[in-house]
Amino acid sequence: MLRWKRKLLVMFSILLCISCSLLEHAIAAETCTEHVPGVPVGVTESTCTQTGYTGDIYCKVCNKRLSKGEMLAKLPHQLGEPINYEAPTCIKPGYSGDRECINCKQVFLGNTLGISDHQFEGNDCVNCGWKIPGFYIDNELIMDWDDLKANGYITTKETSKGTEIASMKGNLGGLLVIGEEITYLDGNQRNLYNDYLQEMWIPRSVKELGRYILSNLPSVKECRLFCNVDSISGFSSSNLERINIPDSVYYIEAYAFNGCKSLKHIDIPDSVIFIGGDAFSSTGLEELILPDNLEVLGECAFNESLKKSASRLDHGNGQ
Numbered sequence: 001m002l003r004w005k006r007k008l009l010v011m012f013s014i015l016l017c018i019s020c021s022l023l024e025h026a027i028a029a030e031t032c033t034e035h036v037p038g039v040p041v042g043v044t045e046s047t048c049t050q051t052g053y054t055g056d057i058y059c060k061v062c063n064k065r066l067s068k069g070e071m072l073a074k075l076p077h078q079l080g081e082p083i084n085y086e087a088p089t090c091i092k093p094g095y096s097g098d099r100e101c102i103n104c105k106q107v108f109l110g111n112t113l114g115i116s117d118h119q120f121e122g123n124d125c126v127n128c129g130w131k132i133p134g135f136y137i138d139n140e141l142i143m144d145w146d147d148l149k150a151n152g153y154i155t156t157k158e159t160s161k162g163t164e165i166a167s168m169k170g171n172l173g174g175l176l177v178i179g180e181e182i183t184y185l186d187g188n189q190r191n192l193y194n195d196y197l198q199e200m201w202i203p204r205s206v207k208e209l210g211r212y213i214l215s216n217l218p219s220v221k222e223c224r225l226f227c228n229v230d231s232i233s234g235f236s237s238s239n240l241e242r243i244n245i246p247d248s249v250y251y252i253e254a255y256a257f258n259g260c261k262s263l264k265h266i267d268i269p270d271s272v273i274f275i276g277g278d279a280f281s282s283t284g285l286e287e288l289i290l291p292d293n294l295e296v297l298g299e300c301a302f303n304e305s306l307k308k309s310a311s312r313l314d315h316g317n318g319q
């Protein structure tokens, strides 16, 4: 019983206190002749993730709100140095790099930087080694690509795969640097036979390699690839002796170099993760260093080749 009485007393005194203070303020607001602004209330600093607020000002005497605050815009992100930046070259696009805000840690993805122009000195690009497209004998430009087309040595065609070479006269006997309009290469064409051509350079414009690139070009001994293809195929049963594999390549397809008896050496970049079945079978390879990242090594990838250095094969993770 005593407890109850005490509780009631407490509640009553609280109510009394609230009403008296309200009364006090109401009177004060009416009679306050000179408001005294206090410090801003509800101030919030802007950050890069939220807006800020300047705060409301109240009178110190009567507690009347004298002014409303203002919203403050978010602060800009403070981006750190780009990570994984890659400079563009004339063969490969670059990357502006991802940047992290040093305050909120949000990561902003970069964008692709377009390939740069070749820098020609004479007929040669000083940056990537590419040449002005055309036909060369002993490093001398005999006829450029446009003249080859104008004189009917080369014709092109548009297909569902892109721009292809449609025909080539059989009497070009040196180096052919293919024009940078060709986007797809496939040698399995009726009018493409040429058994004089020694060397062929494949431009950066090529997006995909077909499956019979050298099947009508039996005298080609060297191919240089300036393209960013992700897979290699189509050099099988050729007389190829030298070829480079660009570091854009992930897949060396089945039978890619099958039967290339004159191919004695090839460097495989670390980008390659897949080597298909019979990719290098019946070649002249005596040694091959498999890339560290190799995941799949197809069946009989080196059948009949590499007898002398089979021990080199345990570099990869495949079978």
Ligand SMILES: [Zn+2]
Binding pocket: 029, 032, 033, 034, 035, 036, 059, 060, 061, 062, 063, 064
């Ligand atoms: Zn006041």
Ligand SMILES: [Zn+2]
Binding pocket: 048, 049, 076, 077, 078, 101, 102, 103, 104, 105, 106
């Ligand atoms: Zn931020």
Ligand SMILES: [Zn+2]
Binding pocket: 090, 091, 117, 118, 119, 125, 126, 127, 128, 129, 130
């Ligand atoms: Zn270049």
